[in-house]
Amino acid sequence: MARLSAVNPKELPLHSARGGPIFFQAHALQASSGPPLSAANQTLFDRAAREFSVTDTPRVPPNHLKWVQDAENNPDQFPDGVVCATPLFNISVMRRLLDNNHIELRDRLYQLFKHPDFHPRYGLSLAEERAHVMKMWKRVAALGFMQNSLSAGTVEGRQRYDAVIESCGMLSHSLDIKMSVHYGLFGATIKLMGDDEQAARWMPLLERCEMLGCFALTELGHGSNARAVETVAKYQPSSRTFIIYTPTDSAQKYWIGGAFQTARWTVCFAQLTVGSVCHGVHPFLVRIRNDDGSVAKGITLADCGHKCGLNGVDNGRIWFDNVSVPLGHMLRRYSQVSPDGVYTSKFSSPDERFGASLASLSGGRISVASGCLNQAKIGLTIAIRYALSRRAFGPRDGEEVRLLDYQSHQYRLIPALATTYSMQIVLNDLHQKWHRQELGKQLHVWSSGFKALMTWHSLATLQEAREACGGQGYKSENRIGPIKNGHDVAVTYEGDNHILLQAVTKTVLPEFIRGVRNGVFQGHFAYLNERGALQRADLSVMDARSLEYAEIVFRRREGAVFAKLAKQLEKMRQSGMSALEAFNNSAIVVEEAARAHTELIMLELLQRRLKSLDAEGQHDIVHALQMCATLYTLKCMDSSTVFVRSGALPATEADRVHNLLLSCCKEMRPYVLDFVKAFGIPAHLLAPIAFDYVGHNSRARL
Numbered sequence: 070m071a072r073l074s075a076v077n078p079k080e081l082p083l084h085s086a087r088g089g090p091i092f093f094q095a096h097a098l099q100a101s102s103g104p105p106l107s108a109a110n111q112t113l114f115d116r117a118a119r120e121f122s123v124t125d126t127p128r129v130p131p132n133h134l135k136w137v138q139d140a141e142n143n144p145d146q147f148p149d150g151v152v153c154a155t156p157l158f159n160i161s162v163m164r165r166l167l168d169n170n171h172i173e174l175r176d177r178l179y180q181l182f183k184h185p186d187f188h189p190r191y192g193l194s195l196a197e198e199r200a201h202v203m204k205m206w207k208r209v210a211a212l213g214f215m216q217n218s219l220s221a222g223t224v225e226g227r228q229r230y231d232a233v234i235e236s237c238g239m240l241s242h243s244l245d246i247k248m249s250v251h252y253g254l255f256g257a258t259i260k261l262m263g264d265d266e267q268a269a270r271w272m273p274l275l276e277r278c279e280m281l282g283c284f285a286l287t288e289l290g291h292g293s294n295a296r297a298v299e300t301v302a303k304y305q306p307s308s309r310t311f312i313i314y315t316p317t318d319s320a321q322k323y324w325i326g327g328a329f330q331t332a333r334w335t336v337c338f339a340q341l342t343v344g345s346v347c348h349g350v351h352p353f354l355v356r357i358r359n360d361d362g363s364v365a366k367g368i369t370l371a372d373c374g375h376k377c378g379l380n381g382v383d384n385g386r387i388w389f390d391n392v393s394v395p396l397g398h399m400l401r402r403y404s405q406v407s408p409d410g411v412y413t414s415k416f417s418s419p420d421e422r423f424g425a426s427l428a429s430l431s432g433g434r435i436s437v438a439s440g441c442l443n444q445a446k447i448g449l450t451i452a453i454r455y456a457l458s459r460r461a462f463g464p465r466d467g468e469e470v471r472l473l474d475y476q477s478h479q480y481r482l483i484p485a486l487a488t489t490y491s492m493q494i495v496l497n498d499l500h501q502k503w504h505r506q507e508l509g510k511q512l513h514v515w516s517s518g519f520k521a522l523m524t525w526h527s528l529a530t531l532q533e534a535r536e537a538c539g540g541q542g543y544k545s546e547n548r549i550g551p552i553k554n555g556h557d558v559a560v561t562y563e564g565d566n567h568i569l570l571q572a573v574t575k576t577v578l579p580e581f582i583r584g585v586r587n588g589v590f591q592g593h594f595a596y597l598n599e600r601g602a603l604q605r606a607d608l609s610v611m612d613a614r615s616l617e618y619a620e621i622v623f624r625r626r627e628g629a630v631f632a633k634l635a636k637q638l639e640k641m642r643q644s645g646m647s648a649l650e651a652f653n654n655s656a657i658v659v660e661e662a663a664r665a666h667t668e669l670i671m672l673e674l675l676q677r678r679l680k681s682l683d684a685e686g687q688h689d690i691v692h693a694l695q696m697c698a699t700l701y702t703l704k705c706m707d708s709s710t711v712f713v714r715s716g717a718l719p720a721t722e723a724d725r726v727h728n729l730l731l732s733c734c735k736e737m738r739p740y741v742l743d744f745v746k747a748f749g750i751p752a753h754l755l756a757p758i759a760f761d762y763v764g765h766n767s768r769a770r771l
């Protein structure tokens with residue numbers, strides 16, 4: 070600061086176009102080093118300060134209903150007409166494809182969200198925000214959509230569950246997370262880890278919200294490394310109970326959604342100890358509050374406090390002081406303890422046992438990815454609609470140019486739109502397999518990889534959308550900023566994204582190494598049996614828009630990165646490093662491998678889906694999705710240096726890909742309004758800047 074105060078503000082460069090930064094910089098210098106305010110200025114300042122004495126903040130934004138009514142009456146009312154090309158596809162058919170199921174249920178919930186109880190509120194205290202979310206949940210729960218959803222164990226039930234959570238997430242991320250923790254983590258763990266009798270006893274209660282629960286895995290000392298949680302559940306044959314205790318302060322359960330105020334029960338993950346043997350982490354159903362809300366015996370609860378976002382969720386901390394839990398409350402589908410203290414498990418390997426006990430997290434990850442893509446859709450719809458009508462700069466004697474006619478704006482928003490479409494198509498496939506319970510080990514790999522890449526994509530998209538709306542993007546009523554704050558944590562919970570990518574590679578790499586050792590690749594890597602042809606393919610004569618082109622490049626990249634990783638690990642092991650050291654010293658290649666694998670899987674799913682839609686005769690839809698898929702794959706190739714570094718994409722091709730990406734953005738630009746309309750987001754879940762923002766801000770509305 071001393072060095073800065075030596076700068077003479079008069080010597081600062083003259084005003085930039087908008088003057089802002091220089092003004093503030095000069096001011097800051099004076100404040101830090103200049104004299105105190107004169108008496109006269111002090112009086113003026115005091116007077117101005119008194120005008121701030123009215124402290125009431127508008128809780129519901131002014132004009133909220135008015136702009137929504139206007140937007141509903143005329144959804145295409147922009148301050149300045151918008152030019153669109155002839156439609157490429159039927160919007161409602163596309164919307165059904167994207168939302169996949171329970172369209173009427175989703176629309177019914179969207180209709181409910183018009184009620185004042187669901188209107189946005191700003192400037193709420195922590196307690197008010199939590200109460201608001203609780204009130205919304207109560208109203209949604211009263212519709213009864215969740216009953217028999219997860220407990221039924223049917224495809225329809227699981228789809229209905231997802232439709233409700235996704236629709237609520239369109240309105241409020243806090244609402245969907247609060248509900249997901251109760252039904253999707255607490256409930257799904259009971260369903261998946263409890264035996265049939267336990268599930269039949271508790272699932273109907275929790276689906277009717279007569280048993281409110283939370284999911285207590287993370288501890289202050291252990292989050293990503295959940296296997297090392299310290300909480301202990303010690304079996305006592307004499308009383309046929311488990312004694313659950315928190316041995317140290319770092320073992321306090323931390324971040325537990327709903328634990329501070331809402332939940333009466335938790336699924337607590339603890340190290341099961343029978344006699345002197347620790348059998349690893351197992352789930353137990355534990356009461357943390359009595360039905361009257363008082364804290365249960367032996368339990369201490371504390372608040373996690375104010376967060377950067379998601380403040381409608383009461384994340385809490387839990388300590389267990391020798392809490393006695395009946396034998397029948399250990400969730401015992403896969404492992405159990407007999408009354409006289411004999412432990413048995415369907416899994417002989419501790420790895421499998423641990424993986425099974427966190428099975429509910431796989432579903433949770435799909436749900437998180439889905440919610441985040443939806444949030445990206447909201448951000449993109451608002452930013453693209455705004456960019457279609459907002460103008461800035463232009464020829465001296467002509468109209469200013471629409472933002473979306475700038476190449477840079479197209480490059481910022483259109484590949485993100487195309488990626489969101491492509492990811493949604495792929496995620497629907499995973500969702501379907503999850504609903505039908507079709508995936509084994511793949512579920513863990515796909516849900517981890519997809520969650521990581523999709524949440525990173527949506528977070529970056531929301532940031533870009535926010536910036537693309539300039540100052541208007543910074544207003545809470547325009548939604549993108551608050552959504553972004555709530556979304557942020559998605560890259561951390563249900564598995565930190567980096568850790569998830571490590572898990573993908575750890576699971577997939579052995580299959581690759583087996584292929585190298587045997588000289589024949591199986592399963593996913595079977596394409597490497599033709600690696601000579603793969604390397605020889607001449608990309609320069611291929612159409613870089615085609616998914617066949619992308620397939621060759623993505624496969625080359627995956628093969629090269631896995632080969633590099635396998636060689637590197639081998640060399641490190643030979644030099645005396647432990648397996649763990651070698652893995653940690655290769656962490657960056659490990660993540661590159663996971664990304665390469667996940668993006669290839671996504672591409673393959675996308676290709677398959679386009680083929681099946683084509684076979685169904687949905688040619689217009691296929692044409693539109695093909696546009697998205699091309700842009701998505703071009704963007705992948707353009708954004709990562711790994712393609713060139715690994716030799717998958719020659720430098721000349723990288724240049725061609727980059728130029729093609731820009732021209733594809735331009736080609737898609739005339740159709741973008743239809744693409745965002747097909748997201749099916751009603752006006753009241755968008756924002757004033759997505760419609761006639763001049764009318765909304767007019768003096769007449771004051």
Ligand SMILES: Cc1cc2nc3c(=O)[nH]c(=O)nc-3n(C[C@H](O)[C@H](O)[C@H](O)COP(=O)(O)OP(=O)(O)OC[C@H]3O[C@@H](n4cnc5c(N)ncnc54)[C@H](O)[C@@H]3O)c2cc1C
Pocket residue numbers: 250284285286287289290291292293294323324325326376379384558561562563564565566567568656
């Ligand atoms: C709002 C919110 C809600 C949550 N809700 C719940 C809930 O309801 N129930 C529940 O049980 N938990 C919940 N969590 C906890 C969440 O799952 C954990 O925060 C998450 O798993 C990360 O753990 P951590 O915070 O301990 O981070 P850490 O594990 O300490 O990680 C910190 C950083 O270190 C990096 N890192 C860690 N290990 C490695 C490694 N081996 N190699 C490279 N990098 C590494 C990570 O990538 C990360 O960037 C919630 C968290 C938040 C913030």
